[in-house]
Amino acid sequence: MFFLALHLLAGCEAGSEAAPPVQLSSAQPVVTEAVAWQPRRVRIEAVGTSRAARSVTLYPQVSGEVVEVLFKAGDRVKAGQTILRLDDRDQRLAVAQARVALEDAERLYSRYERTRGSGTVTESALDDARSAVERARLSLRRAEVALDYRSIEAPFEGYLGITDLDPGAQVSPSTPITTIDDRLTLLVTFQVPELFLGQIGPGQSIDVATWANGSAEHTGKVTDIDSRVDPGTRTFAVRALVDNREDQLRPGMSFRVTLNLVSGRYPAVPEVALQWGNDGAFVWVVEEGRAKRVSATVVQRLQGIILVDANLPEGTPVVTEGTQRMREGLSVVDIAEV
Structure with a gap:
């Protein structure tokens, strides 16, 4: 029994010596x-307000009585097209009178000029006649300008707004006639946090959409960046030009503006x-x-x-x-x- 135990023990020691050592990594x-x-991509969303690229309110240059309104709201007019006329009878008479005066002055000067050198007309009289012609021309031009003021014309091509004037109405230079908008392109202005000052520049693309569900997005380009930051809101104004050739947008509309920036x-x-x-x-x-x-x-x-x-x-x-x-x-x- 003792011999068997020693034999088993020796066998175990022999087996342990035969097993290879395990190398454990220290890493x-x-x-x-x-x-x-x-x-770095940043998505900025803001609320923008639009106006037409060119937009003015039309006023008459002079006081007078409206005799003809030549448009209705929504009409598209061309530059120089007459949209309203004032009573111009006195002005037409003044133009005719100025023309007669100019013709008389020119005839007198021509007669003096033909006799020049004969000694019958002095140089002083000739100079007076020449000055009279110039004064008559100026008077005619002044009369023609006064006549032009009796017709109100569109300063550029665009769409006209509503008017409250009818024939017979009395107007003055402070009476608004209507508005005109060139809405082929719109200017959309929106506010951006001052954190992004210097990261936005002219030519950068923006997307705008109305607040109606499913409204189509329109693209635009940044044109102007304000030179100062509003100390109250800590934002600065950015203006973009949006194409509106399909005439789906209107001046004064508000938009959801999206601007994607890539910064470094x-x-x-x-x-x-x-x-x-x-x-x-x-x-x-x-x-x-x-x-x-x-x-x-x-x-x-x-x-x-x-x-x-x-x-x-x-x-x-x-x-x-x-x-x-x-x-x-x-x-x-x-x-x-x-």
């Missing part, structure tokens, strides 16, 4: 993901890779097989990733699993590469 296993740089490129790291400490955010990277802590500042949070401002070149492996066991200089191994 900490982790999972990493390569850093990829992405542009930043390292993108997975959300799980970003850690927080007493001195802020950081990530663990693998450099020559060892863990290294790199400080990071959050720039933008996206779906599943975070854009950071950090010294992370493209392709740098950041630790996504095993971060709780990391310390500076720790030897690590990516299990995906084993």
Whole structure:
């Protein structure tokens, strides 16, 4: 019995000597993901108010009685088209009288000019006749301008608004006749937070849509940026030009404005890779097989990733699993590469 026990013990020792020793790695296993740089994209939404690219309220130059209204609301008129006439009988008579005076002055000057050098007309008389012709011409021009003021014309091509005037109405230079809008293009003005000052420039594209459900979007281009920030709202005004050749929009409408900005490129790291400490955010990277802590500042949070401002070149492996066991200089191994 004793001999059997010694035999079994010797067999166990022989078997243990035959088994190869197990070599345990000292490197900490982790999972990493390569850093990829992405542009920072910001979507700005604002409420915009529109006006026509050219829009004025028309007033008469002089007082008088309306004798003819030549338009109705919504009419499209061309530049120079007459839309309203005032009583101009006195002005027409004044033009006719000025023409007669000019003809008389020209005849007298012509007669004096023919006798020049004969000694019958002095140079002084000839000069007076010449001045009389010029004065008559000026009087005629003044009379013609006064006659022109009796007709109100469209200053540019556009659509006319409603008028409250009828033939027989008395008007003065302070009486509004109607409005005219060149709505081929609209100017849309909206407010942007001061944070984005310097990131928006002329020529940048925007999308606008009315507040009606299912309304089509229209595109525009930024044309003007205000030179100051409103201290009350901490915003600055931006104006964009929106094409309206299909005439679907109207001046004065409000719009939902969307502006997409691209501002710089930043390292993108997975959300799980970003850690927080007493001195802020950081990530663990693998450099020559060892863990290294790199400080990071959050720039933008996206779906599943975070854009950071950090010294992370493209392709740098950041630790996504095993971060709780990391310390500076720790030897690590990516299990995906084993």
